[in-house]
Amino acid sequence: MYRFVTTLVLALALGFAFAGPQDNSLTVGTAQEPVVLGDLLNVIGSMAIASEVELWMYVGLYRINLDANLEAELVTEVATVENGRQVITELPDGTQRVDLNLTLRDDIFWSDGHPITTDDVAIVYEFAKTPGMSLAGPDYWARFSLEVIDERNFVATLEPAQSSDLVGSPIPVLPAHVMRPVWEDVQARVADLDPETDAGQIGEIYRGFFTDFGSPSAINEGRTVYSGAFKPVRWTPGSALRMERNPYYHLHPENQDAYVQSVEYRFITDTNALLFAIVSGAVDVTSSVSITFDQALSPQITARAADRYDIWFVPGSVWEHLDINQFDNVQQSADLMLSDINTRRAIIHAIDRQSMSDALFDGLQPVSHSNVSPFDPIYNPDVPQYDYDPELAVSILEELGWSRGSDGVMQRTTADGRTVRFELEFVTTAGNAVRERQQQFIAEDLRQVGIDARINNAPASVVFSPDFINRAYDGAWTGMFMFAWVSSQASSLNAAGYLCRNAPTPANDFAGQNAGGACSPRYDELRDQAVAELDMAAALPLYQEMQAIFAEELLAIPLIFRSTPYVVTQGVTNFVTSTFNQGFGYPPAAPELVGWAERGAEMVFDQADFGDQFE
Amino acid sequence: MFNYIVRRLGQMLPLLFMASVAIFTLVSLQPGDPLDELRMANPMMTPEQFESLRRAHGLDQPIHVRYFKWLGRAVNGDLGRSRTYGVPAAEFIFQQRLPRTLVLTITSLTIALLIAIPVGIFTAVRQYSAGDYTITFFSFVGLSTPNFFLGIILLYLFVIFIPETFGVRALPPGGIPDLMWSDVQLGRVTAGEYVRQWATHLILPVFTLATGSMAAWTRFMRASMLEVLNQDYVRTARSKGVSERKVLYKHALRNGLIPIITLVGLSMPALFNGALLTETVFSYPGMGRAIFDSLVGKDYNVAMAALVFIAILVVFFNLMADILYAVVDPRIRYD
Numbered sequence: 001m002y003r004f005v006t007t008l009v010l011a012l013a014l015g016f017a018f019a020g021p022q023d024n025s026l027t028v029g030t031a032q033e034p035v036v037l038g039d040l041l042n043v044i045g046s047m048a049i050a051s052e053v054e055l056w057m058y059v060g061l062y063r064i065n066l067d068a069n070l071e072a073e074l075v076t077e078v079a080t081v082e083n084g085r086q087v088i089t090e091l092p093d094g095t096q097r098v099d100l101n102l103t104l105r106d107d108i109f110w111s112d113g114h115p116i117t118t119d120d121v122a123i124v125y126e127f128a129k130t131p132g133m134s135l136a137g138p139d140y141w142a143r144f145s146l147e148v149i150d151e152r153n154f155v156a157t158l159e160p161a162q163s164s165d166l167v168g169s170p171i172p173v174l175p176a177h178v179m180r181p182v183w184e185d186v187q188a189r190v191a192d193l194d195p196e197t198d199a200g201q202i203g204e205i206y207r208g209f210f211t212d213f214g215s216p217s218a219i220n221e222g223r224t225v226y227s228g229a230f231k232p233v234r235w236t237p238g239s240a241l242r243m244e245r246n247p248y249y250h251l252h253p254e255n256q257d258a259y260v261q262s263v264e265y266r267f268i269t270d271t272n273a274l275l276f277a278i279v280s281g282a283v284d285v286t287s288s289v290s291i292t293f294d295q296a297l298s299p300q301i302t303a304r305a306a307d308r309y310d311i312w313f314v315p316g317s318v319w320e321h322l323d324i325n326q327f328d329n330v331q332q333s334a335d336l337m338l339s340d341i342n343t344r345r346a347i348i349h350a351i352d353r354q355s356m357s358d359a360l361f362d363g364l365q366p367v368s369h370s371n372v373s374p375f376d377p378i379y380n381p382d383v384p385q386y387d388y389d390p391e392l393a394v395s396i397l398e399e400l401g402w403s404r405g406s407d408g409v410m411q412r413t414t415a416d417g418r419t420v421r422f423e424l425e426f427v428t429t430a431g432n433a434v435r436e437r438q439q440q441f442i443a444e445d446l447r448q449v450g451i452d453a454r455i456n457n458a459p460a461s462v463v464f465s466p467d468f469i470n471r472a473y474d475g476a477w478t479g480m481f482m483f484a485w486v487s488s489q490a491s492s493l494n495a496a497g498y499l500c501r502n503a504p505t506p507a508n509d510f511a512g513q514n515a516g517g518a519c520s521p522r523y524d525e526l527r528d529q530a531v532a533e534l535d536m537a538a539a540l541p542l543y544q545e546m547q548a549i550f551a552e553e554l555l556a557i558p559l560i561f562r563s564t565p566y567v568v569t570q571g572v573t574n575f576v577t578s579t580f581n582q583g584f585g586y587p588p589a590a591p592e593l594v595g596w597a598e599r600g601a602e603m604v605f606d607q608a609d610f611g612d613q614f615e
Numbered sequence: 616m617f618n619y620i621v622r623r624l625g626q627m628l629p630l631l632f633m634a635s636v637a638i639f640t641l642v643s644l645q646p647g648d649p650l651d652e653l654r655m656a657n658p659m660m661t662p663e664q665f666e667s668l669r670r671a672h673g674l675d676q677p678i679h680v681r682y683f684k685w686l687g688r689a690v691n692g693d694l695g696r697s698r699t700y701g702v703p704a705a706e707f708i709f710q711q712r713l714p715r716t717l718v719l720t721i722t723s724l725t726i727a728l729l730i731a732i733p734v735g736i737f738t739a740v741r742q743y744s745a746g747d748y749t750i751t752f753f754s755f756v757g758l759s760t761p762n763f764f765l766g767i768i769l770l771y772l773f774v775i776f777i778p779e780t781f782g783v784r785a786l787p788p789g790g791i792p793d794l795m796w797s798d799v800q801l802g803r804v805t806a807g808e809y810v811r812q813w814a815t816h817l818i819l820p821v822f823t824l825a826t827g828s829m830a831a832w833t834r835f836m837r838a839s840m841l842e843v844l845n846q847d848y849v850r851t852a853r854s855k856g857v858s859e860r861k862v863l864y865k866h867a868l869r870n871g872l873i874p875i876i877t878l879v880g881l882s883m884p885a886l887f888n889g890a891l892l893t894e895t896v897f898s899y900p901g902m903g904r905a906i907f908d909s910l911v912g913k914d915y916n917v918a919m920a921a922l923v924f925i926a927i928l929v930v931f932f933n934l935m936a937d938i939l940y941a942v943v944d945p946r947i948r949y950d
Binding site: 462 | 665673676695696700702711770771791899911
């Protein structure tokens with residue numbers, strides 16, 4: 001019996017033997033599974049994990065490096081004013097046009113050996129300009145045009161151009177020699193449909209087109225080709241995606257055998273199960289979408305770290321904040337004088353944000369003072385800061401006419417003779433445990449200064465529906481709303497979130513992201529100037545003044561920037577990321593250089609330069 | 616009987632129609648739509664561009680128009696594409712998720728029955744013995760332990776504690792194997808290896824899922840057998856000198872099983888629903904997660920395909936149960 005059990009256990013164990021350095025592979029654990037890969041225009045949708053996995057198998061014209069700078073990838077050089085490849089033209093209406101003259105390298109190939117040419121750029125342009133194509137960024141493509149000069153040269157034009165247009169590749173690249181024949185069939189099918197009455201069906205046909213090249217079955221049948229360091233060879237839905245080196249990739253290191261030869265993403269969608277997988281050694285590293293921050297700090301992980309793996313916290317561009325209802329037509333908001341900057345100052349002075357970060361996140365999630373990440377090149381470190389000072393908060397409230405009632409809650413008599421208590425509705429996403437803990441912390445701090453925070457949470461699908469978040473004007477929520485904005489360099493340059501004109505009101509049919517209706521005319525003025533300024537040196541002071549105004553006038557109450565936890569088995573090299581690596585901070589910086597030290601992989605990037613290690 | 620079946624089948628159609636209307640309406644009345652997230656992520660999108668997106672996703676029309684468009688396509692076998700997964704909803708539900716769920720639920724059901732029936736008989740026959748008390752104790756432990764809790768404990772035991780204590784990794788931490796049947800057909804792995812890998816991934820979720828049913832059915836079997844064993848015809852059989860074995864298995868068991876058959880029959884649709892909590896704990900991509908995720912993610916085509924399919928199963932198994940009652944019990948006749 002004993003022999004039988006031993007044999008059985010060993011036989012089972014064989015299937016889970018540690019791989020990693022032994023076969024020069026890397027297993028990445030993730031809590032999400034992509035739907036489709038290669039949907040580079042986000043026609044089907046945008047998922048963080050898809051963007052991360054695509055970094056291994058697709059490359060762009062440019063790469064955004066760890067320092068958030070552009071590097072040439074498929075083109076010979078980055079277009080700049082200095083090298084004459086970036087031409088800015090003033091237009092009669094006061095706007096500018098930018099022409100990017102780009103040249104594809106002559107040593108770039110798809111994974112089937114077919115050369116990458118301007119035809120592969122032109123087909124993406126054709127997709128993006130097709131009426132009825134549901135693009136995630138239609139505003140960008142409306143301003144974009146393309147002129148192909150020859151097989152290697154083309155001009156990408158943006159008119160009117162915006163500062164954010166110069167961040168990242170102007171257009172993705174997809175294999176025309178594989179996709180065009182199918183695209184022509186799709187166009188023929190759509191030609192019989194009416195764009196007005198059949199819009200839904202046309203949209204579905206286009207989504208189906210991209211799915212047919214990026215679904216698990218498409219990948220397993222090898223229906224398309226890839227430009228990146230790795231190519232997918234196998235996708236078992238619900239289980240794993242395996243990639244192997246693309247022999248035609250042009251930037252492989254000379255001694256590429258020293259670096260990993262295959263990469264497998266393991267999809268373990270429950271973060272507790274993923275935590276088990278990490279602890280058991282079934283995964284070598286975690287992706288940007290994996291365990292939660294508090295799981296990474298849990299004893300199950302940290303107690304076993306010592307000589308097995310490193311735990312990193314990389315500052316992210318996810319900004320937690322409190323939007324405040326500043327619409328004076330809403331009685332409750334007006335009674336609390338939330339549109340008065342002094343009320344918002346009292347609120348921020350009452351919240352001990354540093355203690356909250358220390359208590360809930362071991363201080364690894366930095367307190368924010370504006371809506372721009374400290375790692376963003378436009379960041380202004382010298383903005384006004386409101387420290388925790390509950391006495392000052394109380395005195396500000398008293399100056400505004402509030403005084404403590406018998407129950408300790410502030411109250412005042414309004415001009416029309418009503419007595420109002422400082423009862424502040426406090427909304428956030430129900431079920432998000434980390435956020436709900438922050439909410440409790442903040443509510444308790446506010447209680448200390450006499451503000452009675454009334455928690456009113458609902459699931460994300462409810463609070464983020466336009467009928468709720470965009471209806472502060474109608475009083476759908478009347479106080480504070482805690483949520484997060486995810487930004488990239490491009491979106492922080494766009495800075496459209498807190499414009500007066502983006503406050504959802506009946507005038508704009510309740511559109512816009514400025515949910516609380518914050519408004520600073522000077523901020524809007526600076527933003528419009530900054531966005532139109534293509535010279536970053538000239539735009540920088542404008543963006544920095546905007547941040548100063550944001551912080552000074554508290555268009556929203558800044559809380560913290562979230563950090564992303566990564567667990568990396570000791571010996572893995574160059575699986576490194578930063579806040580804005582590749583745009584949104586997805587790892588790794590250079591897929592072709594990820595390897596195992598014991599296999600001879602040379603360390604080029606050090607995560608310590610871009611994140612904090614758990615000690 | 617024939618007329619009854621035809622009449623019931625005729626009633627099924629309006630019933631299913633009403634069920635599909637109710638499901639579609641409830642799913643569509645959820646706050647927001649699938650494009651909200653997209654709009655939140657892109658502050659630069661104009662209302663016109665957003666409206667054009669809604670048109671491209673067919674979300675600009677009233678619910679009843681959308682419903683009849685869906686119904687028109689569904690009766691022709693086109694259930695639409697999953698908005699979340701990109702693939703046709705029918706392929707996602709019936710080819711990807713349903714087979715995995717059936718493997719999990721049927722295996723656990725079979726194991727639960729194979730254990731619960733003999734154990735239930737044993738505890739009835741040996742009522743108030745030490746064995747009966749022990750099994751009763753464990754049955755109540757099984758009944759009162761939530762699946763997700765048991766799952767987490769098993770994961771800790773087999774994925775962390777045993778490997779760390781004995782240095783052997785015996786079971787995977789959840790999910791499904793990175794294998795498809797085509798691998799066997801193409802000769803990449805042997806059929807034995809395929810089965811072994813699936814078995815190692817299924818052991819913990821199957822055991823977790825089977826525990827609750829096993830405990831409950833053991834108790835039902837015990838109660839049912841005790842009732843039957845006290846019937847006059849059993850006493851008569853014994854007094855006629857029929858062997859105890861024959862009394863037990865020929866006279867008592869056949870009648871004692873009837874309530875269990877009813878219970879199993881009623882739980883048949885649940886086999887297809889999946890087991891949300893167990894699937895979640897073990898990251899097992901089955902129907903439970905598919906239905907939950909499609910509702911949360913407002914993936915209407917998948918939600919409709921799955922929920923209407925389950926509605927059909929419920930109606931069908933109800934009809935089957937009614938017919939079987941008549942077959943089993945001669946006193947029941949349908950006119």
